[in-house]
Amino acid sequence: MQRTPHGSSGQSRAKQDADYIFHELTRSICPECKRVIDAQVIIQDNRVYMRKRCPEHGWTEALISSDAQMYVDSVKFNKPGTIPLEFSTQVDEGCPLDCGLCPEHKQHLCLALIEVNTGCNLNCPVCFANAGLGYSLTLDQVEEMLDRFVEIEGDPEVVQFSGGEPTIHPQLLDMVQAARDRGIRQVMVNTNGVRIARDDRFLEDLARMEPVVYFQFDGLRPETYRTLRGEDLLDIKLKALERMEKAGLDVVLVAAVERGVNLDEVGALVEFGLECPGVRGVVLQPVTHVGRHIAFDPLERVTIPDVIHGIVDQTLGRFVLEDFVPVPCCFPTCQVNSYVFVDGDNVVPLPRMLDVEQYLDYITNRALPKPPNAADVQKALEGLWSASAVAGTESTAGQFQCACGPGMDLGYELSHLKDHVFQIAIKDFLDAYTFNVKQVMKCCVGVLVPDGRAIPFCAYNSVGYREQVRRQLAVEQATARRTAGSREV
Numbered sequence: 001m002q003r004t005p006h007g008s009s010g011q012s013r014a015k016q017d018a019d020y021i022f023h024e025l026t027r028s029i030c031p032e033c034k035r036v037i038d039a040q041v042i043i044q045d046n047r048v049y050m051r052k053r054c055p056e057h058g059w060t061e062a063l064i065s066s067d068a069q070m071y072v073d074s075v076k077f078n079k080p081g082t083i084p085l086e087f088s089t090q091v092d093e094g095c096p097l098d099c100g101l102c103p104e105h106k107q108h109l110c111l112a113l114i115e116v117n118t119g120c121n122l123n124c125p126v127c128f129a130n131a132g133l134g135y136s137l138t139l140d141q142v143e144e145m146l147d148r149f150v151e152i153e154g155d156p157e158v159v160q161f162s163g164g165e166p167t168i169h170p171q172l173l174d175m176v177q178a179a180r181d182r183g184i185r186q187v188m189v190n191t192n193g194v195r196i197a198r199d200d201r202f203l204e205d206l207a208r209m210e211p212v213v214y215f216q217f218d219g220l221r222p223e224t225y226r227t228l229r230g231e232d233l234l235d236i237k238l239k240a241l242e243r244m245e246k247a248g249l250d251v252v253l254v255a256a257v258e259r260g261v262n263l264d265e266v267g268a269l270v271e272f273g274l275e276c277p278g279v280r281g282v283v284l285q286p287v288t289h290v291g292r293h294i295a296f297d298p299l300e301r302v303t304i305p306d307v308i309h310g311i312v313d314q315t316l317g318r319f320v321l322e323d324f325v326p327v328p329c330c331f332p333t334c335q336v337n338s339y340v341f342v343d344g345d346n347v348v349p350l351p352r353m354l355d356v357e358q359y360l361d362y363i364t365n366r367a368l369p370k371p372p373n374a375a376d377v378q379k380a381l382e383g384l385w386s387a388s389a390v391a392g393t394e395s396t397a398g399q400f401q402c403a404c405g406p407g408m409d410l411g412y413e414l415s416h417l418k419d420h421v422f423q424i425a426i427k428d429f430l431d432a433y434t435f436n437v438k439q440v441m442k443c444c445v446g447v448l449v450p451d452g453r454a455i456p457f458c459a460y461n462s463v464g465y466r467e468q469v470r471r472q473l474a475v476e477q478a479t480a481r482r483t484a485g486s487r488e489v
């Protein structure tokens, strides 16, 4: 579909109303050439679209939310940002070309990613990182990146090791230890689980380090894996999960969600996660159309409301729309969270126990009933509704108990309560079709780069930073290998 910029073709001389509402003007990039261009956000038939024109490649249009009411309502969850201790770049060309973080950035990093390599033991048709040949970081490089993270954050909250596939990096465990040595509170390892399913020794060593495992798990049908991962991985995934549970690891299931593939499985994924003893949460991510992806229609892409409606419709009354609340630390259209207290068959979403919305509504600031501990409850909810909230940790369990208040003792010590608090997160990462400067300027998820920069994740994926960093590191490593080879000769 290509909407004409002013509605109808103009045959009649009578003035006509546009068939859409102009919601706002922002900046984005051209999906073809990545040039920074203006973008209009418009609302039509309760759906929100981004429409933009590149002087060279013409008009493009993409769906950014399939529920305009939810999109517009989310704005009230926008919390003031926290400025990092240091910036790494100057303001020069303007956002998003100065990453980062540059002094115009509006939020610190709740979570930093370190992509330790580009190689992988799978070759998925859907891979935003476009895994393959490239680079593999050294332990020294990673230590310097962690030191920089500590400099810019002071007291960093979460680091996630990613790739490529980080478990095939020979020094991954030393890197996890290096993060722990620097006092970083939560360490996560992102993995497809293939090595975990097959390598006893590696699993034992990993379990000793106690990271939370961010486990790629897209569905419960072989066909889902054939489409998204290129082969039927269901048995390997189930085996890896069983082994992680036996090893005592806390696991978060992470699914890429694509229309016509597994959008009809999101409810089953949540139910499955709730039933698995070692699983502490489920993250559902509409497929980001960068790197490698399958053919898609930008006007029919999966958005956050599709996933929420999917969970509600597919879980037979277990959840309602109001159980899902936007995350205020980033721009609130980026992510929604929910938390569930699980005790045997008893499964209660936290938003049924207290009015989460009232505490996290920063714009309209509705009058709170102001119980004596209101400030503590708000702080606890801010912790839970943050990109730094890691399922399966005592800190998340503590915030959950604090939010419930002393009057609602959940009956568990923290070390056990963490096994009863289940997180559902839905994250809609930006790609070149949906890229919105307004969102990346307040992004709280950054990719650490060996040169000291921290680049907001969606800018890293969409604007061209990923390709630049990969080229540069690959060239540096090839040069270092050649130099070492000539010395040996």
Ligand code: SF4
Residues within 6 Å of the ligand: 094, 095, 096, 097, 098, 099, 100, 101, 102, 103, 104, 105, 106, 440, 441, 442, 456, 459
């Ligand atoms: S995304 Fe943030 S760091 Fe990057 S250019 Fe924009 S304001 Fe600066």
Ligand code: SF4
Residues within 6 Å of the ligand: 120, 121, 122, 123, 124, 126, 127, 128, 129, 130, 131, 163, 164, 165, 192, 216
């Ligand atoms: S999506 Fe993950 S597992 Fe698949 S090729 Fe990319 S990095 Fe590897």
Ligand code: SF4
Residues within 6 Å of the ligand: 330, 331, 334, 335, 427, 428, 429, 430, 439, 440, 442, 443, 444, 445, 456, 457, 458
């Ligand atoms: S990573 Fe993307 S989706 Fe997430 S907070 Fe940053 S800009 Fe928003």
